[in-house]
Amino acid sequence: MTTPRYFALVPAAGVGARMESASPKQYLPIAGKPMLRHVLDTFAASDAIAHTFVVVSASDGYIHELMNEGMHLANRVTVLSCGGATRQQSVLNGLHEMREQVGNEDWVLVHDAARPGLTLQLIDALIDVLREDAVGGLLALPVVDTMKRADADGRALATVARDGLWAAQTPQMFRYGLLRQALEQVDHCTDEASAIEALGLHPKLVAGSPRNFKITLPQDVALAEIYLKGFS
Numbered sequence: 001m002t003t004p005r006y007f008a009l010v011p012a013a014g015v016g017a018r019m020e021s022a023s024p025k026q027y028l029p030i031a032g033k034p035m036l037r038h039v040l041d042t043f044a045a046s047d048a049i050a051h052t053f054v055v056v057s058a059s060d061g062y063i064h065e066l067m068n069e070g071m072h073l074a075n076r077v078t079v080l081s082c083g084g085a086t087r088q089q090s091v092l093n094g095l096h097e098m099r100e101q102v103g104n105e106d107w108v109l110v111h112d113a114a115r116p117g118l119t120l121q122l123i124d125a126l127i128d129v130l131r132e133d134a135v136g137g138l139l140a141l142p143v144v145d146t147m148k149r150a151d152a153d154g155r156a157l158a159t160v161a162r163d164g165l166w167a168a169q170t171p172q173m174f175r176y177g178l179l180r181q182a183l184e185q186v187d188h189c190t191d192e193a194s195a196i197e198a199l200g201l202h203p204k205l206v207a208g209s210p211r212n213f214k215i216t217l218p219q220d221v222a223l224a225e226i227y228l229k230g231f232s
C-alpha cells in the first residue's frame with residue numbers, strides 16, 4: 001500500500017456579497033497581498049502538502065494576475081475554473097477535476113479562501129492528529145460565549161447550552177473517496193464535516209486558532225491585518 005498524500009483544495013468561487021466591495025472578497029488586499037494569495041502561499045510553503053488546487057468561477061477575471069504575481073506558485077498550485085453556485089458545489093466540482101491526480105485514500109484539506117490567517121503550524125497540527133484517523137476531522141474552536149437563539153426581531157428566545165459546542169473552521173480534512181461520496185449524497189451542507197456526519201460518521205475536532213477566522217464583513221479586514229502583520 002502506498003503512503004497517503006495530502007492535497008489542499010481551496011474553494012474561491014464566491015462573490016462575498018456581505019463585504020460590499022467591488023472585487024470578490026478573496027481578492028481584497030490584506031497586509032500587502034490578496035486574501036487568496038496568503039492562503040495559496042501558506043499551502044505552497046508547506047512540506048506536508050503535495051499539491052494545491054484552487055477552484056474559481058469560470059468568469060473569474062483576477063486569478064490569472066494573482067498567479068502571475070506569485071511565480072513560485074506555478075508548480076505548486078493548479079487553478080480549476082469550475083466553481084459552482086454554492087460552496088458545496090464548488091468543492092465537489094473541484095474534487096471531480098482532481099480525480100486523475102489523487103487516490104481514494106489520499107487526504108484532501110478543504111480550506112476557505114476567506115481564512116487568510118492559516119499557518120503552517122495549524123496545517124501540521126491538523127495532519128498530526130488525523131494521519132491515522134479512520135474518519136478525518138477539522139480545525140474548530142470551543143465556544144466560549146453564552147449562546148442565544150434569536151427571533152426575527154433580534155430578541156433572545158432562549159439560551160442555548162454551550163457545553164460541547166465548537167465553531168467549525170477550515171481546513172477540513174477527509175480522504176478523497178469518502179469526501180466525494182459524502183458531498184455527492186448530501187442535499188445541502190455548508191461544510192464538509194456536516195456531509196460526513198450525514199453518513200453517520202463523527203469527524204474529529206482539532207483545536208484551531210482565533211487568527212484563522214473567516215473574513216465576512218468589511219470590518220473584519222482590519223483584524224486580519226493585525227494577525228497577518230506578525231502577531232500570532
Ligand code: C5P
Binds near residue numbers: 011026083084087113
Ligand atoms: O461565502 P462564504 O464566506 O461562506 O464562502 C466560503 C468559501 O467558499 C469562500 O472561500 C468562497 O469563495 C467559497 N465559495 C465557493 N463557491 C461558492 C460560494 C462560496 O467556492 N459558490
